[in-house]
Amino acid sequence: MSRLKEMENKLLHASYKLTGPRRKIMEVLLENEGAHLTAEDIHHLLRVKGNQVGLATVYRTLELFCELNILSQLNFEDSTSYYELEAKDQHHHHLICLSCNKIIEFSDEMLENFMKSIEGQYGFEVTEHKIKYLGYCSECRQ
Numbered sequence: 525m526s527r528l529k530e531m532e533n534k535l536l537h538a539s540y541k542l543t544g545p546r547r548k549i550m551e552v553l554l555e556n557e558g559a560h561l562t563a564e565d566i567h568h569l570l571r572v573k574g575n576q577v578g579l580a581t582v583y584r585t586l587e588l589f590c591e592l593n594i595l596s597q598l599n600f601e602d603s604t605s606y607y608e609l610e611a612k613d614q615h616h617h618h619l620i621c622l623s624c625n626k627i628i629e630f631s632d633e634m635l636e637n638f639m640k641s642i643e644g645q646y647g648f649e650v651t652e653h654k655i656k657y658l659g660y661c662s663e664c665r666q
C-alpha cells in the first residue's frame with residue numbers, strides 16, 4: 525500500500541474525508557520526509573508548488589494529522605512547533621539546540637532496551653514515547 529493510501533485510510537477510518545488541501549499537504553509531507561517542518565514551511569512549500577492553501581487550514585490539518593498519528597509534533601521552548609512524518613521503521617529521538625534551533629536526530633539501542641526493562645519492571649506496555657534532549661550543539665558551544 526502506498527504511503528498516501530495508508531494515510532488516506534487513517535483519515536477515512538476516523539470518518540474524515542480526504543479533501544483537496546489535506547491531500548496536498550500529505551503530498552508535501554511525503555516529498556519532504558525526514559525533514560522537520562513548521563506550519564509556515566509547509567504553507568510555503570505548498571505555494572511553491574502552486575497550491576493556495578490558507579495558513580489556518582494548514583494549521584488545522586496538521587493538528588488533525590497529529591491526532592490521527594500520521595504526523596508527530598515536536599515542540600520547542602519558544603513555542604515553535606515542528607512536524608515530521610511518523611515512520612515506524614525510522615524511530616528516532618531528537619537533540620534540540622536552544623541557540624540555533626538545529627535538530628539532530630539520534631537513535632540508541634540502549635535507550636530502547638532501557639525502556640523494555642522499565643516495561644518489564646512495572647508490567648506496563650509503552651505504546652508511544654518521545655525523547656528530546658535540550659541544550660547546545662557543538663557549533664554553538666564554541
Ligand SMILES: [Zn+2]
Nearest residue numbers: 621624661664
Ligand atoms: Zn546550535
Ligand SMILES: [Zn+2]
Nearest residue numbers: 560608616629
Ligand atoms: Zn525527527
Ligand SMILES: [Zn+2]
Nearest residue numbers: 615616617636
Ligand atoms: Zn525510542
